[in-house]
Amino acid sequence: MKLTHTICPSCSVGCGINLITQKQEAVGTYPYKRHPINEGKNCKKGRECYELLNEEKRLLNPHIKKSNLVKSDWEESLNLAVSEMKSCEPGEIGIIGSGNCTNEECEILKKFATSLGVENIGFPAGNFPYFDFETASLNDVENSQFILIIGNILKEYPLIGRKVIQAKENGAEIITIDYLEKTNTGMISDQYIQTKSIRDFLDKQAKEIQAKLTESSVIIVGKLDHKEELEEFQQIAAKSNSKIIPVMKECNSRGAMKTLSPLSEEKLKAMIDKVKLLYVVEDDIVSHMGEAVKKLDFLITQSTTLNRTALVSDVVFPAACWAEKTGSFTNVTGNTQNVQQIVPPPGEAMDDAAIIMKIAEKMEIDWE
Amino acid sequence: MDSNYLLARAKDKDLLEKGECGGAVSSIFQYLLDCNLVEGVLNLSHGEDIYDGIPTLIEDSNDLIETCGSLHCAPTMFGELISKYLQDIRLAVAVKPCDAMAIKELENRHQIDSDKIYKVGLNCGGTVLPITARKMIELFYEIDPADVVKEEIDKGKFIIELTDGSHKDLKIDDLEDEGYGRRVNCQRCEQMVPRNADIACGNWGTEPGWTFIEIITPKGKELVEGARQNGYIEVKAPSEKAVAIREKVESVMIKMARKFQDKYLEENYPSLEEWDEYWNRCIKCYACRDACPLCYCRECELEKEFYQDSENTPPDPLTFQGVRLSHVCYSCINCGQCEDVCPMEIPVARIFHRMQKKYRDQTGYIAGMDEELPPLYSPEKE
Ligand SMILES: Cc1cc2nc3c(=O)[nH]c(=O)nc-3n(C[C@H](O)[C@H](O)[C@H](O)COP(=O)(O)OP(=O)(O)OC[C@H]3O[C@@H](n4cnc5c(N)ncnc54)[C@H](O)[C@@H]3O)c2cc1C
Ligand code: SF4
Ligand code: SF4
Ligand code: SF4
Ligand code: SF4
Numbered sequence: 001m002k003l004t005h006t007i008c009p010s011c012s013v014g015c016g017i018n019l020i021t022q023k024q025e026a027v028g029t030y031p032y033k034r035h036p037i038n039e040g041k042n043c044k045k046g047r048e049c050y051e052l053l054n055e056e057k058r059l060l061n062p063h064i065k066k067s068n069l070v071k072s073d074w075e076e077s078l079n080l081a082v083s084e085m086k087s088c089e090p091g092e093i094g095i096i097g098s099g100n101c102t103n104e105e106c107e108i109l110k111k112f113a114t115s116l117g118v119e120n121i122g123f124p125a126g127n128f129p130y131f132d133f134e135t136a137s138l139n140d141v142e143n144s145q146f147i148l149i150i151g152n153i154l155k156e157y158p159l160i161g162r163k164v165i166q167a168k169e170n171g172a173e174i175i176t177i178d179y180l181e182k183t184n185t186g187m188i189s190d191q192y193i194q195t196k197s198i199r200d201f202l203d204k205q206a207k208e209i210q211a212k213l214t215e216s217s218v219i220i221v222g223k224l225d226h227k228e229e230l231e232e233f234q235q236i237a238a239k240s241n242s243k244i245i246p247v248m249k250e251c252n253s254r255g256a257m258k259t260l261s262p263l264s265e266e267k268l269k270a271m272i273d274k275v276k277l278l279y280v281v282e283d284d285i286v287s288h289m290g291e292a293v294k295k296l297d298f299l300i301t302q303s304t305t306l307n308r309t310a311l312v313s314d315v316v317f318p319a320a321c322w323a324e325k326t327g328s329f330t331n332v333t334g335n336t337q338n339v340q341q342i343v344p345p346p347g348e349a350m351d352d353a354a355i356i357m358k359i360a361e362k363m364e365i366d367w368e
Numbered sequence: 369m370d371s372n373y374l375l376a377r378a379k380d381k382d383l384l385e386k387g388e389c390g391g392a393v394s395s396i397f398q399y400l401l402d403c404n405l406v407e408g409v410l411n412l413s414h415g416e417d418i419y420d421g422i423p424t425l426i427e428d429s430n431d432l433i434e435t436c437g438s439l440h441c442a443p444t445m446f447g448e449l450i451s452k453y454l455q456d457i458r459l460a461v462a463v464k465p466c467d468a469m470a471i472k473e474l475e476n477r478h479q480i481d482s483d484k485i486y487k488v489g490l491n492c493g494g495t496v497l498p499i500t501a502r503k504m505i506e507l508f509y510e511i512d513p514a515d516v517v518k519e520e521i522d523k524g525k526f527i528i529e530l531t532d533g534s535h536k537d538l539k540i541d542d543l544e545d546e547g548y549g550r551r552v553n554c555q556r557c558e559q560m561v562p563r564n565a566d567i568a569c570g571n572w573g574t575e576p577g578w579t580f581i582e583i584i585t586p587k588g589k590e591l592v593e594g595a596r597q598n599g600y601i602e603v604k605a606p607s608e609k610a611v612a613i614r615e616k617v618e619s620v621m622i623k624m625a626r627k628f629q630d631k632y633l634e635e636n637y638p639s640l641e642e643w644d645e646y647w648n649r650c651i652k653c654y655a656c657r658d659a660c661p662l663c664y665c666r667e668c669e670l671e672k673e674f675y676q677d678s679e680n681t682p683p684d685p686l687t688f689q690g691v692r693l694s695h696v697c698y699s700c701i702n703c704g705q706c707e708d709v710c711p712m713e714i715p716v717a718r719i720f721h722r723m724q725k726k727y728r729d730q731t732g733y734i735a736g737m738d739e740e741l742p743p744l745y746s747p748e749k750e
Contacts, residue, residue, distance in 0.1 A: 001425045001453040005415060018422070022453060031659065031709050033443065034420035034498040041711040044653045152680060158651055158711040165649055165713050183680045187648045 003030055004342045007329055008046040009100065009251045009322035013159045014331025017042055019050055019323055024343055026050040026323060037138060037331075043158040052321055053343065057305040059318035060347025069311065074348065074358070081315040082362040084277055084298045090117035094275035096268075097123040097260045098282035099250025102327025103336065105352045106252075106259040109281055112356050115365045120271050124283055125262030128248050129227035133234060136218045136243035137333050142166045144218045144243075148209060149176040150198065150233075151222025154184040157247055160220065160332070161185065175209060177201050198225045202232055213240035221246045227264055247332050251322075255330030265289070272296065281352055282319065284309045302355050317355050320345035325352075373611055375578040376569075376592070376603045386436040389571045392579040392601050393462060393488055394432045396567075396591060399600040400460045401429040406486060410454065411435045411462040412442055418519060419498035423449055440521055443495040443551055445705050447471055447661030451479040460486040464495070465559035469701035469736020470661035472564045476741050486591060489562030489584070491570030493521050493621060494550035497708065504548035509536050521550075522571075553704030553717050556632055558625035560618050564737050566591060573606060573614030580606060580614060633722040638715070647685035649712040656706035656716050662696040689719065697723035701736040 003018040016035025020028040029047050033040030062077035063069045072080075085093065095118055097109050106123075113121040141147065141163035153176075154161035161184075168174055168188065176189040177198070186192035195201040213219075219237050221244065224230055230246055237244040248254060256262075263271065268285075269292055272278060276297040278285075286293055286308040293299060293312065301313040304321040324345040330336045345351065350358075360367065377390030380398065384391050400406045412421035413435050421442025426432055446461055447470030463471065468487055474480040496504075502513040509528060518529040526549065527537040543549035561568045566588030567581050574580045581603075583589045595601045606614075638646065657663045700720035707717040724735050 001449065003422050003424070005422070020449075020453065027453065030423070030449070033708065034415060034417075036499055038711075039497060039499045041709050042655065043651070043711055044655070047655065047658060154649070154712070155651055155680060158653060161651070162711045162713060169713070180680055184649075184651055184682055187682065 004340070005032055005035075006323060006342060007251070007337050007339050008042060008049055009052065009329070009339075010043075010045040010049050011157055012099075012248050012251055012253055012332040013037065013157055014251065014329060014333075014335060014337055015042055015046055015159050017046060017049065019342055021343055026053045026343055037335075038159045038162075041159065041162065046159075049322070052304070053323055055305050057307070058321075058346050059303060059306055059310065059316065059349060061318055062348065063310070063313075063316040065314045069313070069316065072315075077315050077317065078358055078362055081279075081300045081317075082359060084300070084314070085116075085279070085359070085363060088277045090119070091274075092276040093118045094120040094271045094278045096263075096271075096278065096280045096283050096285060097121070097256060099123055099125065099248065099253035099256045100282050100322075101252060101256060101352060102325070102339070103252065103255040103258070103330060104327045105281070105356070106256045108353045108356050110259045111367070112360050112365065115360070115367070116363065120275055122261040122263040122267070122271070123253075123256045124268055124285070124288065125248060125253060125257065125264070127224040127227050127229075127264055128246060128253070128262055129230055129264075130257055130262050131230060131234070131246065133244075135333055136245040138163050140243050141218050141220070141245070143170070144172055144216050146173045146212055146214065146217040146242075147175070148213070148217070148219045149174065149185055149189070149222065150220065150224075151178055151247075152180075152183040152185045153220055153222045153247070154188065156222060157332075160245075160247065164188070164220070173212070175212075177205075198223075198229050202229060206232075206236060210236050210240060213237070213242040215241040217242035219244045245332065251331070252329040254332060254334060255328070255336065258330070268292075280309060280313075281356070286312060302352055304349070318345075318347060318349035319355060320349050320351040324349070327353075371605060372583040372589075373606050374581050374583075374592070374603045375574055375606050375610075376581050376596075376601045377578050379599055379602055382433055383436060384577070386433055387579075388436065388438040389574060389579040390577045391436060392581065393490070393569050394436050395600045396488055396595045397426070397460055397462075398429040398432055399595040399598055400486060400591075401426070401432075402600075403594070403598065405458070405594075406460045407457040408454065409435075409460045409462075410446055410450065412439055412444060414439070417514065418516060419501055419513070425454070437518075438490065438520075440494075440519055441496045441498045441501040443497060443554075443704065443708060445470060445659070445661055445703055447474055447480075450474070450485070455480065455484075458484050460488060463487050463489050463562055463565050464492040465489070465562040465564070466492075466557070466701055466703035466736075468562040468565040469559065470703060472736050473662055473699050473701065476739070486587070487562075487565035488591075489565030489568040491561050491568060491572060492554075492557075493560060494554035494557065496526070496548075496550055500548055504543055508538055508543060508546070508548070511536065551704050551708070552628075552632060552715070553702050553707060553721065555628040556625055556721065557702055558622045558629075559736075560621050560625075570614075572617045573610040573612075575610075578604075580610070629721075629725065632718060633725060637718065637722065643685070646712075646714045647689075648682055649714060650682045650685065650688065651712060652683045652688065653711060655709040655711060656714075659705040659709040660696060661703065661705065662699050662701070689716070696720060698727050698733065699735045699741075700724040 008015040015038035016032040018030040031040035064072040174189040175191045279300045284307040299313040302317045310316045376392035378384040378395040397409045409426040413424040419441045421439040475482045505513045525537040702721040
């Protein structure tokens with residue numbers, strides 16, 4: 001039995017957690033109380049993160065589509081993927097990364113695309129646009145006197161929720177906006193505003209709330225309907241000198257944004273419509289884009305599990321999961337933390353960077 | 369060696385130097401591993417710094433040098449690690465009283481085999497949460513927490529030693545008044561000497577460089593005797609005065625703990641409205657259940673009960689904490705783990721500790737100390 005410090009991969013807060021391993025296998029988690037973000041507190045999703053490594057559907061081998069998806073080997077599957085890529089013009093290729101990739105993987109993927117002259121590259125970021133303004137820190141949240149929250153932060157991002165609770169205990173006023181009649185975050189707030197849409201709130205109620213914002217206020221944007229809305233929230237914050245913190249989903253969404261462009265569903269759809277071949281690293285694109293991928297001529301996927309995207313792909317490469325690779329994640333407040341390999345990847349799986357390099361080698365890309 | 373009290377220290381030079389108080393505990397572990405009386409030792413290694421204790425299984429006695437010393441900012445719990453992952457091996461473990469209580473409760477429930485385990489007890493005056501400790505050192509000592517090489521709790525003071533060898537101390541009481549210092553459950557803890565372990569080791573009543581050992585069980589007696597005969601520790605008898613001092617300190621500490629019990633479990637116990645506010649925060653994350661060394665049901669009734677509960681609002685507290693209350697409150701050992709891990713800062717341990725205290729006052733059953741299960745313990749949980 002061994003305990004090793006690592007970072008929770010299950011959301012963007014970047015909590016610390018100890019992974020328990022036994023004979024090179026992850027068997028559980030244990031509180032990591034020395035970690036400054038969460039002090040040993042983790043939500044359920046976080047404590048269960050070790051299960052990602054042992055999922056029944058883990059991919060152990062490369063697969064290719066014959067009439068069905070069948071087991072293949074690295075040589076055959078790489079050759080197939082590469083010959084298809086070679087037959088396409090750069091403009092016919094699309095590359096999709098993920099907020100679950102490490103910073104290093106995003107960089108390699110970007111480099112790969114640039115070398116090939118591929119411009120259609122990005123990662124799904126829900127409704128969040130690119131931003132590079134300075135965001136509030138978790139301490140800012142804890143020490144603020146007024147917090148405006150969009151979404152059910154307590155439930156979705158509990159360890160930011162905790163900072164809200166701590167602020168509340170220090171006397172902060174909390175106002176929450178969301179769609180449902182009742183939410184956890186709404187219930188601990190001084191005021192809960194149920195709204196049809198964020199647009200509606202911005203148009204009708206934002207003015208009134210803006211008056212309450214000061215430099216010791218924080219706006220926590222846990223969700224957006226449209227990417228333009230972030231800019232409006234940012235302007236509201238800027239006018240009152242208050243701080244803002246957009247909360248994206250994946251553990252490295254914020255880091256991925258530094259190298260890959262964030263793609264909304266619309267942009268993603270447009271990209272799929274434009275290209276013939278799509279190369280997807282870690283994103284389960286079918287789970288959010290559905291049928292759209294059907295029109296592609298060729299789909300190459302790197303995935304840890306046999307997910308919906310893998311199932312409809314032409315070539316599938318088995319990828320190493322978090323804790324099976326080394327790299328870094330940048331959390332919601334822009335804090336970059338390293339993660340080390342703790343267990344070996346299963347079967348023939350390799351980390352994403354290594355797979356990208358293998359493809360690059362076969363594409364005869366000159367890296368330096 | 370006929371008395372149950374003795375002073376001991378390491379024979380090995382390195383352990384003597386690096387040990388907290390003469391390295392007796394590490395030497396006893398060294399003896400157990402070298403003579404193959406155990407296959408592993410469970411204790412704490414130092415991670416990043418002195419605020420980072422990581423539970424570690426030591427299988428080679430040469431590695432014990434890495435686990436020497438007391439970490440007062442490491443409120444770890446060993447109970448579940450043993451019952452879940454180390455059940456099959458012959459083990460020795462360094463236990464604070466709360467660890468020993470958890471193990472005892474798990475032994476009573478047949479989750480840990482008492483024949484396979486040596487419990488080397490450490491007296492405990494309390495632990496501080498690591499980040500709390502760092503903040504407090506920055507705020508009140510005005511020192512960069514990274515410059516602290518050692519910390520210690522002695523004579524009511526939290527003492528830090530700096531890289532340049534100098535010391536700085538502040539009264540624990542003052543720190544705790546400001547909401548820092550030991551965890552609140554530790555403030556209430558009256559089990560300073562782990563008399564439910566095989567031996568209880570500590571620095572009360574010692575001279576510098578020696579550890580005071582109280583032998584509790586025959587197994588403990590054999591253990592200390594074996595370590596001595598095989599040349600791992602040297603021992604001597606404590607003076608009568610030393611024994612008296614140790615008793616005195618213990619009784620003062622117990623009195624203080626009872627005061628804190630009154631404060632937190634009665635005077636300042638949250639009102640019903642305050643509890644309502646707390647429960648409004650609960651996100652049903654089960655962290656409190658998972659961290660509790662007493663919750664071990666494989667199929668938890670909570671999950672059955674709350675399976676279909678709405679996902680966007682808090683659970684009904686009466687049922688949610690109620691199920692757990694009915695399962696564990698008679699046995700709550702006040703280890704504070706549930707409270708430590710609650711992401712919503714709900715003081716959950718207070719409920720359980722309060723219930724066990726009331727139950728104890730009525731029945732005399734002391735959780736984690738008695739050999740048998742509580743009188744009202746429901747057998748279908750076996
Ligand atoms: C948190 C804490 C509080 C204490 N408070 C008191 C007190 O008030 N009065 C008193 O008489 N004695 C107290 N002690 C015991 C004392 O500090 C020494 O541990 C004891 O005298 C043994 O000394 P040693 O040199 O033989 O130990 P060592 O040979 O240095 O061995 C100590 C062992 O304890 C393990 N350990 C260290 N920190 C922890 C921890 N947090 N939890 C579990 N295991 C741990 C180490 O890994 C090591 O195996 C306390 C110990 C701890 C850990
Ligand atoms: S809040 Fe996010 S990072 Fe923290 S434990 Fe939960 S899922 Fe993991
Ligand atoms: S609960 Fe008691 S035994 Fe456990 S760490 Fe706190 S004071 Fe020590
Ligand atoms: S209820 Fe809390 S304090 Fe009591 S034994 Fe369980 S974790 Fe420890
Ligand atoms: S740990 Fe806290 S928030 Fe989670 S279920 Fe328990 S009481 Fe509720």
